[in-house]
Amino acid sequence: MAGCALVTGAGSGIGRAIALKLAADGYAVTVNDLSLSRAEAVAADIKTKGGQAVAVSGDVSNEADVSTIHAAAIAGHGEVTLLVNNAGIAHQSLFENLEVADFDRMFAVHVRGTFLMTKAVLPAMLASSTGAIVNVASQLGQIGGIELVHYSSAKAAIIGMTKALAREVSSRGVRVNAVAPGPINTPLVLELSEEWRAAKRAGLPLGRFGEPEEVAEAVAFLASPAASLFVGQTLGPNSGDVML
Numbered sequence: 001m002a003g004c005a006l007v008t009g010a011g012s013g014i015g016r017a018i019a020l021k022l023a024a025d026g027y028a029v030t031v032n033d034l035s036l037s038r039a040e041a042v043a044a045d046i047k048t049k050g051g052q053a054v055a056v057s058g059d060v061s062n063e064a065d066v067s068t069i070h071a072a073a074i075a076g077h078g079e080v081t082l083l084v085n086n087a088g089i090a091h092q093s094l095f096e097n098l099e100v101a102d103f104d105r106m107f108a109v110h111v112r113g114t115f116l117m118t119k120a121v122l123p124a125m126l127a128s129s130t131g132a133i134v135n136v137a138s139q140l141g142q143i144g145g146i147e148l149v150h151y152s153s154a155k156a157a158i159i160g161m162t163k164a165l166a167r168e169v170s171s172r173g174v175r176v177n178a179v180a181p182g183p184i185n186t187p188l189v190l191e192l193s194e195e196w197r198a199a200k201r202a203g204l205p206l207g208r209f210g211e212p213e214e215v216a217e218a219v220a221f222l223a224s225p226a227a228s229l230f231v232g233q234t235l236g237p238n239s240g241d242v243m244l
């Protein structure tokens with residue numbers, strides 16, 4: 001077994017592709033999602049392909065749910081050796097129309113969720129001097145997204161958290177990295193207007209959105225021993241839209 005992976009928001013899109021890829025690579029996978037039925041469907045898919053998986057519902061922004069998710073992972077496969085903080089939401093709004101509640105929810109799911117899940121799994125990783133954490137940020141956290149100030153800010157915070165935590169724990173055997181995907185064909189991107197997507201597509205050197213499986217490859221690499229020298233980095237599967 002490659003290790004015990006916990007993937008949040010894995011009932012759909014990028015998280016689903018990550019869970020399937022990690023299972024194919026030999027990880028026993030805990031599939032979390034807000035939706036139990038979606039998490040169970042992905043776990044069933046993994047098992048059909050001969051992999052190991054357990055499903056657990058829960059909101060990563062909720063402390064009690066995070067305890068439940070962590071406990072389910074340990075009960076299913078033992079201590080988590082790879083955490084992929086992927087759960088996320090999208091919501092498009094002009095800044096002047098943005099409600100405080102929209103801003104708070106965006107930070108709760110992405111930033112607080114990443115913080116809480118990391119806090120849950122990190123002690124065992126440090127105790128065993130082994131582990132990897134891969135955070136799913138976004139290219140919009142690097143370049144900014146129009147009508148997505150709250151989303152872009154939350155994703156930038158995840159990149160900062162990745163760098164800072166990596167500095168703190170890499171010498172103790174835990175590597176922390178992130179991916180910052182460009183637009184990817186998932187249900188989340190359909191939350192954005194057709195006009196937004198068309199303008200974005202037109203600016204992509206590759207001329208196309210990515211597929212969830214292409215992001216999963218980057219996550220699997222960062223998690224693997226092949227990425228032993230990657231610490232606090234943010235890989236960008238982003239169709240060539242690099243404005244850094």
Ligand code: NAD
Pocket residue numbers: 008009010011012013014015032033034035038058059060061086087088089109113136137138139180181182183184185186187188189
């Ligand atoms: P998606 O909507 O297909 O999947 C997201 C999943 O996360 C859903 O199944 C949802 O139920 C779950 N989820 C949402 N809030 C949750 C919570 N609080 N706790 C647990 N699960 C929760 O979206 P996706 O495109 O696959 O997005 C996955 C990640 O990738 C997100 O963090 C997103 O911000 C990031 N991302 C997506 C794109 C893109 O273009 N699709 C680009 C860059 C980054």
